[in-house]
Amino acid sequence: MSQDEELKAVKSHVHVDDLNITSIFSNQNVTINVDHEVDSDEAMILALGYKQEFKREFSLWSVFSVSFSVLGLLPSIASCFDYSQLVIGISPISWIVAMVFICSVAFSMAEVSSAFPTSAGTPYAVSQLTPPKYSALFTWLTCFSNWLCQITAAPSVNYSVASMILALKSMNSKDYTPTNGHIYALTLGLQISHMIISSLPTKWNARINTMSTITNMIFLIIVFVVILAGNNRQDHYEGISKFNSNSIAWSLENQTAWPTGIAMLQSFLGAIWAMSGYDSPFHLSEECSNASVAVPRAIVMTATCGGIIGWLFMIAISYTIVSIDQVAADPQGLGQPFVTYLCQIMDTKLVNFATSLSIISGFFMGCSCMLAASRVTFAYSRDGLFPLSKYWKRVNKTTRTPVNAVLFNFFLGQLLLLLIFAGSTAIGAIFSVGAISGFVSFTMPTLFKITYAHNKFKPGPWSLGILSRPIGFVSVAFVLVMIPILCFPYVSGKDLTNDEMNWTVVVYFGPMLLAFISFIIDAHKWYKGPKTNIEEDELMYGPGPVEVYDGVEEKNNSKSDASETNVKEENQNSLNNEQ
Numbered sequence: 001m002s003q004d005e006e007l008k009a010v011k012s013h014v015h016v017d018d019l020n021i022t023s024i025f026s027n028q029n030v031t032i033n034v035d036h037e038v039d040s041d042e043a044m045i046l047a048l049g050y051k052q053e054f055k056r057e058f059s060l061w062s063v064f065s066v067s068f069s070v071l072g073l074l075p076s077i078a079s080c081f082d083y084s085q086l087v088i089g090i091s092p093i094s095w096i097v098a099m100v101f102i103c104s105v106a107f108s109m110a111e112v113s114s115a116f117p118t119s120a121g122t123p124y125a126v127s128q129l130t131p132p133k134y135s136a137l138f139t140w141l142t143c144f145s146n147w148l149c150q151i152t153a154a155p156s157v158n159y160s161v162a163s164m165i166l167a168l169k170s171m172n173s174k175d176y177t178p179t180n181g182h183i184y185a186l187t188l189g190l191q192i193s194h195m196i197i198s199s200l201p202t203k204w205n206a207r208i209n210t211m212s213t214i215t216n217m218i219f220l221i222i223v224f225v226v227i228l229a230g231n232n233r234q235d236h237y238e239g240i241s242k243f244n245s246n247s248i249a250w251s252l253e254n255q256t257a258w259p260t261g262i263a264m265l266q267s268f269l270g271a272i273w274a275m276s277g278y279d280s281p282f283h284l285s286e287e288c289s290n291a292s293v294a295v296p297r298a299i300v301m302t303a304t305c306g307g308i309i310g311w312l313f314m315i316a317i318s319y320t321i322v323s324i325d326q327v328a329a330d331p332q333g334l335g336q337p338f339v340t341y342l343c344q345i346m347d348t349k350l351v352n353f354a355t356s357l358s359i360i361s362g363f364f365m366g367c368s369c370m371l372a373a374s375r376v377t378f379a380y381s382r383d384g385l386f387p388l389s390k391y392w393k394r395v396n397k398t399t400r401t402p403v404n405a406v407l408f409n410f411f412l413g414q415l416l417l418l419l420i421f422a423g424s425t426a427i428g429a430i431f432s433v434g435a436i437s438g439f440v441s442f443t444m445p446t447l448f449k450i451t452y453a454h455n456k457f458k459p460g461p462w463s464l465g466i467l468s469r470p471i472g473f474v475s476v477a478f479v480l481v482m483i484p485i486l487c488f489p490y491v492s493g494k495d496l497t498n499d500e501m502n503w504t505v506v507v508y509f510g511p512m513l514l515a516f517i518s519f520i521i522d523a524h525k526w527y528k529g530p531k532t533n534i535e536e537d538e539l540m541y542g543p544g545p546v547e548v549y550d551g552v553e554e555k556n557n558s559k560s561d562a563s564e565t566n567v568k569e570e571n572q573n574s575l576n577n578e579q
Helices: 003-009 040-047 060-071 073-079 093-115 122-129 132-172 180-198 202-229 260-274 276-283 291-320 324-329 337-345 348-382 403-422 424-449 465-485 504-521 561-578
Strands: 012-015 030-034 539-541 552-554
Touching (some): 012 040, 030 040, 040 291, 060 276, 060 291, 060 348, 073 202, 073 291, 073 337, 073 348, 093 122, 093 260, 093 424, 093 465, 122 132, 122 424, 132 337, 132 348, 132 403, 132 424, 180 202, 180 348, 180 403, 202 348, 260 276, 260 291, 260 465, 276 291, 276 348, 348 403, 403 424, 424 465, 424 504
Antiparallel strands (some): 012 030, 012 552
């Protein structure tokens, strides 16, 4: 192709430095030539170093729908009964205190997402905000921490859903007791269905997640009403009123061997895990229109709405529960504390009804978790993070979605679920691992944003303004406190056995140690952080051929061919000199 023909094929120029962002192309006077007209969203992702590979068919509402589905308040609260109520009792104080700090983490991440709207998420931000000498190492560790959060999400949700299904079976069939094999097989079936759905085209996933969010909201309200209106505990137990008194409902009841303050911090695991889905919009940035505004708004909406609704739900539980000790004892052998709680306060038909709605909500939640996780695996494979990355980063030509990444996550999820056969304590580690790994990855860019990069961070259209650093310091301090707390077992001294041990230290810090060692031994030689997938012949170094506005300029076809050829030759010479 001649120079004239090459130049005529260029429809748009994206001048990176005109977009006022920090990226792998920043401050290099880079212009990207594109063979079609681009909008502001595509200009941004190109400036960040990536081609537009997905269709942007997610709106603010549909992105919020995915994150609210991942949040899955109803199944999350049911799944985390072990890690909240059975730790500090029934008081909603624990939830609301935790939410203040969780929201600070979410708001800080929302600001980061506006500045770096790419599906790579927080690791890309870390790569741009850390000291250059350590950028690759911190980016590498942030990637693996975030990835651990993502790949444990769907398995942990589906394990909880399977447990609730089998708890209903146990309640209605007194001679049935579920085995670990039953739980694993049922979880496998749920995982397979989510694998299929997550491989569908983006438009279908957007519709499914919108439907699931509406369903989750409706079911959450219905179960909330059923708990309050269907509560007939006074018919089951003599001498108690329909609702607990304020003094009982708001009291703390330490169920651990630690002081009450430590026990309350341990109980934050329930809220942290239940609320961990607010990062999902970040990973859907490349499929969302007006991403630099819609994504942070979706994160904030998810955290605030989820936090308030969850707190109201906790109040309903605290005023209706009969005995936390009885729930812990599980006299019916159901193996699911939330179902045991429902059995205390309502008839069997209502228990079946409320639990069934929780199961349906949990199914949609697991589906959204696998969807978000597949986009993370795709983004990290695009940067060459994993062995065989060239396969995991492929986008299916038919569905225009990363089907290989979905299959990869499914396989790893099933390996994690083998912990079911090691007992309830071992499989419970995937909950706390999800909490720690997510918090570390969510907060890492905030740490550098308020320290090393304080003076060079360029906020996006959505910003916290003067509150950025104060909120950032609160979120970082909270995470630093919670990391060791989430590794504490609930018993101590002579009562601490292998079965009671908190294996989070092994399940999280083991893989993270391996990731660190692999970087020191080998990866430091080739991993330099995010890398562009834009072809070198599409890049020009030096002054752009035309003036631009907002970083994008459509080709002016009225210019003479001779003039255009001269411009092309000048920029080609500049590129050759740079190389």
